[in-house]
Amino acid sequence: MDITVEQPVRARLITSESQELPVSATLQYTSGDPFAVHIGFPPDVSLSGTDVTWTFSRELLQAGLDAPAGQGDVHIWPCGRVHTVLEFHAPEGLALIQFDTDALRRFLKRTFAAVALGKENIDVAVDRGLAALVGGV
Template sequence: MDAAIEQPTVARLITAENREVPVSATLRYRAHDPLAVFVDFPAEAALDGEAVTWTFARSLLDQGLRAPAGHGDVRIWPYGGTRTVLEFHSPHGLALLQFQAAALRRFLQHSYQTVPAGQEDVGAVVERGLSALFDEV
């Protein structure tokens, strides 16, 4: 059985006018993909009106809760004592979202209870990835 964690939360989208707009999100973790975390946003939160999921390394979230981390499409850093910023880059633009750090920590802790750090079955992840890649060819 694939253990999964889903944690609904609310983020604050920082607009170009520096306003904060509440946005619902769901944090997800799946034991069969132990290196990744997922953040789902509903259609009403996206510019194109379609639901979107961001996937990035669980270790990046862990690092970003303590100090600035990441480069490229996803960057994470602490903001003040109670919030954490997730910055997402796509071909369509940039999104800055603030999350309650306690909610992200709780989610991360549950993921480590499901699959402890260092005990991820990386071989199985690589095998699935290669199979998916070559099955599509």
């Protein structure tokens, strides 16, 4: 049986004019996909007007709380003592979202209580990944 951890969180979208606009998001982790975390944003935050979910490694989130981390579409770095910035790259552009670091740490602590770091079941993750790739073929 999968364990799911969800946590609503408030964040700030940093615009190209250096303004900060409040946004809501939902952090999610499931033991069925033990290496990943998901951050969902509501339709009013996206350019497409639909829900948007970003998925990346739990390890990346943990590393980015203490030092700049990430390559490719997701970069994370501490911003002062109380904030963490997540930078998302998409074909439509770039989004900078600032979170309270304590909220991200609480979420990670809850995920580690669900599945301890280093205790992820890789066999289950690989089986589910393969099933998603072949999609019933």
